[in-house]
Amino acid sequence: MSLSRRRLLITGTAATVLAACGVKSSPAHPTLSDPAEPLPPVGQRIADLEKRHNAFVGLYAQNLDSKLDLAHRDGDPFAMCSTFKAYLSARVLQKAQAGELLLTDTVLVDPAELKPNSPRTEPNAGQPMAISDLCAAALQVSDNTAANMLLRAIGGPPAITAFARSIGDDRSRLDRWETELNTALPGDPRDTSTPRALGGGLARVLTGDVLDGSHRKQLEDWMRANTTSSMRAGLPAGWTTADKTGSGDFASTNDVGIAFGPGGERVLLAIMTRTQSDDAQAAPLRQLIAEVATLALPEVTRPR
Secondary structure (H helix, E strand, C coil), rough: CCCCCCCCCCCCCCCCCCCCCCCCEEEEEECCCCCCCCCCCCCHHHHHHHHHHHHEEEEEEECCCCCCEEEEECCEEEEEEHHHHHHHHHHHHHHHHCCCCCCCCCCHHHHHHCEEEEEEECCHCCCCCHHHHHHHHHHHHCCCCHHHHHHHHHHHHHHHHHHHHHHCCCCCCCCCCCCHCCCCCCCCCCCCHHHHHHHHHHHHHHHHHCCCHHHHHHHHHHHHHHCCCCCCCCCCCCCCCEEEEEEEECCEEEEEEEEECCCCEEEEEEEEEEEECCCCCCCCCHHHHHHHHHHHHHHHHHHC
């Protein structure tokens, strides 16, 4: 049975428990039993992580080749925070592809518009920056001023919502600018998405026909150079990612992208989390992101 037929939703549908294997004896040796206990169902293991971290975990993982997938709270809304910058840069590339702008076009960095966490635009305050450099800044160091400058170039937050709908993502919406969009108030529908919607949309952007080959490769290259990844710490040696993180209030901590294995494997990982408490200043959940990635990857890369 494929994982897609036993998705692990909040209701806790269980996967088949792996049986522990005993070690066979030979006439010259006593029988030894495997000391390892059978693993609990993966849904239970995710729930255990939620309990340990006092967090909600939204997960959608899919092997892009075998189509095996794994889901937990995948339809629940989470604040997107800076993950929207992947759609933002994709829309910029789409406009460049259509000849509506050039990646070499420059925009002045207005000192009056600087936002916190702007490590590449702040040193260039009062100077022009190329649109391509602004995309790299937004994706690789999550530069907030760069993101706002790019948003202005494509028509503001509603343009992100429109782009999401155009690629089949019916849930992602952007309503505000950096850094207000990171308030992540529980129950606030603004600036939210779901793991399945955002993950699926990003997979289409990075592997589908939303962009042509050269622009798609440019987006992937920018995202592979992301310096803020949380999921990479949970992946085996030899794996890398093209991903985008996001964080905000109420411990909102996200990482969405594609993990690439040494054997050519491609696995979509969309992990979105937030605290179960009412503490707006709760610490980010980067370690939880890595733990979820560690748990999810074997579930979607095992043989059918």
